[in-house]
Amino acid sequence: MSVETKDRIIETGARIIHRQGFNNTGIKEILDEAGVPKGSFYFYFKNKEDFGLSVIDHFNAKFAVMTEDILKDGSSPPLKRLNKLLDFFMDFFRHTEYSCGCPIGNLSQEMGDLSAEFSKKLSDSIDAMAGMYAKLLTEAADSGEIGADIDIEETAYFIVSSWHGALIRMKVLKSDQPLKSHKRFILENILACQG
Amino acid sequence: MSVETKDRIIETGARIIHRQGFNNTGIKEILDEAGVPKGSFYFYFKNKEDFGLSVIDHFNAKFAVMTEDILKDGSSPPLKRLNKLLDFFMDFFRHTEYSCGCPIGNLSQEMGDLSAEFSKKLSDSIDAMAGMYAKLLTEAADSGEIGADIDIEETAYFIVSSWHGALIRMKVLKSDQPLKSHKRFILENILACQG
Numbered sequence: 001m002s003v004e005t006k007d008r009i010i011e012t013g014a015r016i017i018h019r020q021g022f023n024n025t026g027i028k029e030i031l032d033e034a035g036v037p038k039g040s041f042y043f044y045f046k047n048k049e050d051f052g053l054s055v056i057d058h059f060n061a062k063f064a065v066m067t068e069d070i071l072k073d074g075s076s077p078p079l080k081r082l083n084k085l086l087d088f089f090m091d092f093f094r095h096t097e098y099s100c101g102c103p104i105g106n107l108s109q110e111m112g113d114l115s116a117e118f119s120k121k122l123s124d125s126i127d128a129m130a131g132m133y134a135k136l137l138t139e140a141a142d143s144g145e146i147g148a149d150i151d152i153e154e155t156a157y158f159i160v161s162s163w164h165g166a167l168i169r170m171k172v173l174k175s176d177q178p179l180k181s182h183k184r185f186i187l188e189n190i191l192a193c194q195g
Numbered sequence: 196m197s198v199e200t201k202d203r204i205i206e207t208g209a210r211i212i213h214r215q216g217f218n219n220t221g222i223k224e225i226l227d228e229a230g231v232p233k234g235s236f237y238f239y240f241k242n243k244e245d246f247g248l249s250v251i252d253h254f255n256a257k258f259a260v261m262t263e264d265i266l267k268d269g270s271s272p273p274l275k276r277l278n279k280l281l282d283f284f285m286d287f288f289r290h291t292e293y294s295c296g297c298p299i300g301n302l303s304q305e306m307g308d309l310s311a312e313f314s315k316k317l318s319d320s321i322d323a324m325a326g327m328y329a330k331l332l333t334e335a336a337d338s339g340e341i342g343a344d345i346d347i348e349e350t351a352y353f354i355v356s357s358w359h360g361a362l363i364r365m366k367v368l369k370s371d372q373p374l375k376s377h378k379r380f381i382l383e384n385i386l387a388c389q390g
Contacts, residue, residue, distance in 0.1 A: 109301055112367045113214065113294045119369070120367075123367040158377070161357060161361045162356060163360065165355070165356035165360030165363070166356045166360070169318075171307025172307045181349055185357075185385065189384065190384055
């Protein structure tokens with residue numbers, strides 16, 4: 001038993017769950033793909049739900065690492081960083097052929113009615129994403145890039161929500177058109193018109 | 196065997212799938228709740244996927260019936276009807292204690308990567324929802340309620356997408372706050388600022 005084994009189970013599980021959903025993924029399938037015997041699973045996790053909570057932590061940590069460089073690039077003004085962030089995610093989904101979507105959005109949709117503990121953790125994850133946008137918007141308001149009386153918190157949550165919705169249509173269309181449209185509405189409409 | 200039996204299987208299945216997802220719902224569970232023997236299922240449907248396609252048709256038909264009165268109310272100007280429509284859905288979700296969400300959005304998220312036939316039918320369903328909004332927006336542009344040079348089609352799809360995303364956060368928050376916020380952004384921002 002090792003941290004490595006636990007991480008391998010989580011990483012493998014996260015990859016499969018992102019692709020096909022939580023309820024559609026069996027523990028056996030994860031362990032077979034990870035090459036780990038069944039006993040290991042119950043050494044690290046109480047049950048599948050307990051494991052799912054660790055998978056959410058994994059997704060959050062991965063999201064933070066993926067976005068770090070763009071967010072911290074002080075040489076770019078805040079709206080340019082927002083622009084780059086949306087482009088980065090569009091590139092990401094182009095490479096995955098417009099599949100999977102946002103794992104946090106997916107799990108919220110799938111598990112939001114089924115488990116209060118999942119819901120709380122997913123709601124916190126959405127808060128963190130909105131917090132990332134709120135930070136950029138605060139900087140943008142401070143530097144005069146957007147109006148100073150914009151409702152930063154509500155706008156940040158709306159960016160996350162409308163992105164999650166755009167990903168839903170992306171999946172059935174297999175096209176980035178909904179993502180491009182999301183970006184246009186956020187940057188040219190919502191942020192340009194408020195405040 | 197009768198149309199009644201087939202409809203009962205579809206209605207029961209739709210109710211359960213709306214609540215807990217497609218992959219998470221077994222045929223046996225549907226038939227038990229509908230009080231129908233197993234043989235009946237395979238008399239009407241080739242397999243679970245074939246059944247799922249009928250369930251999507253059922254959701255679409257139900258959506259059309261639910262929205263018909265508001266959409267056709269000629270005594271209300273188009274933006275007022277849009278307002279009423281969003282209020283109607285908010286009331287609907289208040290009554291379901293912010294659970295379930297939009298079945299078409301849910302299935303798109305769940306099945307968009309798993310079945311091309313599902314994706315096509317779901318994409319058509321989203322087209323129909325966007326078509327409903329596009330019709331209202333066209334009337335609103337014609338009557339001068341919104342700018343004449345608004346991109347009606349893109350805006351209509353954005354209303355659907357951002358609504359689907361708002362429903363995702365509604366489910367984990369168990370609150371109508373994301374739906375209220377969606378309405379505010381659409382009516383006071385997107386439609387007020389474009390064109």
